[in-house]
Amino acid sequence: MKSGTTFIQGNEAIAQGALYAGLQFFAGYPITPSTEIAEILSEKLPKLGRKFIQMEDEISSMCAIIGASLTGLKVMTATSGPGFSLKQEAIGYAVMAEVPSVVVNVQRGGPSTGLPTGVAQGDVMQARWGTHGDHSIITLTASNLQDVFLMTVEAFNLAETYRTPVILLFDEVVAHMREKVKMPERGEINVVERLRTSVPEGTNFHPYLTREDGRLPMSDFGGVHRYNVTGLVHDMWGFPSNDPKVAYDLLHHLVDKIENKADLLARYKEHYTEDAEILLISFGSAARTALHMVEQRRQRGLKVGLLELQTLWPFPRQLVRRMCKGRTHVLVVEMNMGQICQEVRKAVIRPERVYLANRFDGASISPADILNVLNMIRGKGV
Amino acid sequence: MAVKDYMRERFLPHIWCAGCGHGIIMGNMIRAIDQLNLKKNDIVVVSGIGCSSRMPGYLDFHTMHTIHGRALAFAMGVKMGQPELNVIVPMGDGDALAIGGNHLIHAARRNVDLTAIIMNNSIYGMTGGQYSPLTPTGKKATTAVYGTDSKPFDVVALARGAGATFVARTTTYHVKEMIDIMKAAILHKGFSVVEIMSQCPTYYGRKNKMGGAVEIMETFQEKTVKLGSKKAEADPELMERGIFVQEIQPEYVETYQTLIVELQEKAQKNRGNRKGKHHE
Numbered sequence: 001m002k003s004g005t006t007f008i009q010g011n012e013a014i015a016q017g018a019l020y021a022g023l024q025f026f027a028g029y030p031i032t033p034s035t036e037i038a039e040i041l042s043e044k045l046p047k048l049g050r051k052f053i054q055m056e057d058e059i060s061s062m063c064a065i066i067g068a069s070l071t072g073l074k075v076m077t078a079t080s081g082p083g084f085s086l087k088q089e090a091i092g093y094a095v096m097a098e099v100p101s102v103v104v105n106v107q108r109g110g111p112s113t114g115l116p117t118g119v120a121q122g123d124v125m126q127a128r129w130g131t132h133g134d135h136s137i138i139t140l141t142a143s144n145l146q147d148v149f150l151m152t153v154e155a156f157n158l159a160e161t162y163r164t165p166v167i168l169l170f171d172e173v174v175a176h177m178r179e180k181v182k183m184p185e186r187g188e189i190n191v192v193e194r195l196r197t198s199v200p201e202g203t204n205f206h207p208y209l210t211r212e213d214g215r216l217p218m219s220d221f222g223g224v225h226r227y228n229v230t231g232l233v234h235d236m237w238g239f240p241s242n243d244p245k246v247a248y249d250l251l252h253h254l255v256d257k258i259e260n261k262a263d264l265l266a267r268y269k270e271h272y273t274e275d276a277e278i279l280l281i282s283f284g285s286a287a288r289t290a291l292h293m294v295e296q297r298r299q300r301g302l303k304v305g306l307l308e309l310q311t312l313w314p315f316p317r318q319l320v321r322r323m324c325k326g327r328t329h330v331l332v333v334e335m336n337m338g339q340i341c342q343e344v345r346k347a348v349i350r351p352e353r354v355y356l357a358n359r360f361d362g363a364s365i366s367p368a369d370i371l372n373v374l375n376m377i378r379g380k381g382v
Numbered sequence: 383m384a385v386k387d388y389m390r391e392r393f394l395p396h397i398w399c400a401g402c403g404h405g406i407i408m409g410n411m412i413r414a415i416d417q418l419n420l421k422k423n424d425i426v427v428v429s430g431i432g433c434s435s436r437m438p439g440y441l442d443f444h445t446m447h448t449i450h451g452r453a454l455a456f457a458m459g460v461k462m463g464q465p466e467l468n469v470i471v472p473m474g475d476g477d478a479l480a481i482g483g484n485h486l487i488h489a490a491r492r493n494v495d496l497t498a499i500i501m502n503n504s505i506y507g508m509t510g511g512q513y514s515p516l517t518p519t520g521k522k523a524t525t526a527v528y529g530t531d532s533k534p535f536d537v538v539a540l541a542r543g544a545g546a547t548f549v550a551r552t553t554t555y556h557v558k559e560m561i562d563i564m565k566a567a568i569l570h571k572g573f574s575v576v577e578i579m580s581q582c583p584t585y586y587g588r589k590n591k592m593g594g595a596v597e598i599m600e601t602f603q604e605k606t607v608k609l610g611s612k613k614a615e616a617d618p619e620l621m622e623r624g625i626f627v628q629e630i631q632p633e634y635v636e637t638y639q640t641l642i643v644e645l646q647e648k649a650q651k652n653r654g655n656r657k658g659k660h661h662e
Contacts, residue, residue, distance in 0.1 A: 025462060047646070051462050067456035070463070227445070
């Protein structure tokens with residue numbers, strides 16, 4: 001990839017970000033509106049000596065990247081709504097077996113086939129709770145293509161650091177729009193490589209024994225350490241166990257390794273927040289509209305600001321609580337029926353001051369949609 | 383080496399019932415690997431869910447116990463990631479042909495170098511004896527109390543039709559034959575499917591009043607014949623055993639590697655051309 005300024009589509013920014021981060025294996029299945037990611041990577045990966053495969057379905061795409069990750073490769077798959085539903089069981093496997101992997105979900109209208117070419121942000125809760133059982137997961141998003149690129153690199157870094165699947169939750173507008181992107185030079189953005197064990201051959205290697213710093217070094221399949229990987233509750237050897245103590249410790253480990261790092265994992269942007277009396281909270285393409293609205297109102301003297309979330313999960317509770325403190329109103333702007341709004345209400349001291357400006361009909365939210373709600377809560381009528 | 387040298391004794395005892403055929407298959411798989419002199423570090427065993435799928439845990443190779451029906455999809459990623467590894471995929475009949483049927487036919491179509499071992503005991507054992515797509519017509523199961531109402535798959539015909547380049551069938555009774563077939567399947571460059579009839583005395587045998595493990599294994603002897611034997615022509619009820627398909631076709635991962643080399647050579651040539659022009 002050449003550095004310099006380019007004018008590209010969102011899905012290409014995802015593909016380029018993944019290549020920058022060192023993507024070595026991609027498996028996918030065609031689905032609107034994420035298909036371009038697979039198309040682009042099918043062309044680029046073999047040229048770089050890396051691999052692409054179009055699998056027979058969404059499920060096998062997720063499974064294949066997990067298998068390839070265990071051989072030591074950086075892996076990714078990309079999909080949209082229905083495909084994301086199909087991948088959930090295997091995502092749970094990657095959570096349980098702690099396999100670094102990146103899953104892109106370019107959101108479209110749902111449920112079911114929904115609005116394949118319409119924009120939506122309705123998969124926020126699915127990204128968090130789509131797979132069964134108590135667990136934790138990292139989910140990132142972005143509103144412009146420079147950030148899409150950056151968050152894609154970040155997703156690979158966090159997947160390797162925390163040995164977890166990371167969800168990149170973009171939306172149709174961000175994925176299909178075209179924008180200027182400055183391709184960074186190699187080394188300009190930090191790229192995290194896999195932490196491999198230093199345990200020598202012939203010495204016992206425990207694939208699921210957490211180091212003092214909380215990290216679990218890995219050993220590639222085909223290497224000198226042979227171990228078992230399973231989706232069952234397992235001990236430090238990776239062997240199945242029914243022991244309640246083992247189950248308790250494992251679940252705590254899987255949840256704590258991410259939830260306890262929520263502050264550290266919080267990626268966000270502040271726009272005009274310092275003196276803002278009214279705070280908007282938004283993410284993805286909705287945040288573009290929100291920012292536009294903020295800038296427009298600022299010109300008229302309204303003290304309004306925007307907190308743009310880039311980490312959705314683990315939810316940056318402390319950040320949101322701190323940022324909302326003392327504001328007269330908080331307005332969550334999103335393209336669903338209030339999935340992040342609920343989280344904000346749970347996080348703040350005065351949930352009754354949190355309002356929702358939303359849209360979920362496949363059309364992009366407009367500044368007027370936000371303004372209407374803003375006027376209403378300020379007692380100015382619609 | 384002895385069979386036990388290939389096992390993780392720490393993880394024993396195994397979960398299989400007394401009389402289960404899966405241990406015979408595991409033992410023979412080890413013998414085949416031993417006779418082929420393969421290195422432990424070069425072998426990956428990937429399974430799904432079910433009685434059969436507990437096998438990898440007991441084996442001292444790189445092992446992966448995944449989700450129901452998807453073992454071949456995980457194995458696909460392993461093989462593409464490290465093509466030099468020998469990837470063996472033991473599956474049960476429900477695992478391979480019901481929930482996992484799609485992955486089986488596509489792995490066969492691609493002719494990817496994996497060895498699929500289908501341990502066919504005609505029943506879902508782990509969940510307590512429900513009928514599978516390989517339960518013979520009319521046989522009983524906990525979800526077929528009046529007998530199954532449909533035909534089972536013919537694994538050999540299915541695998542052949544989907545494009546597998548090595549297809550074989552044997553039983554737990556025919557131990558020597560099983561080892562030879564497994565050796566040939568592992569050595570085969572391409573997708574190999576080995577169906578092994580195995581006994582489940584606990585559920586399938588009991589539900590169908592077939593007696594214990596020995597009695598069921600005796601039926602494997604009585605009701606099967608070597609491929610091409612005259613007896614099979616006379617009695618269509620007899621099931622044939624042996625290697626049905628063994629042919630060399632382009633293998634998926636190797637073909638992809640060739641593409642990579644071609645693309646990189648082309649890119650290098652283009653770079654060379656550009657440089658040449660620059661000097662002019």
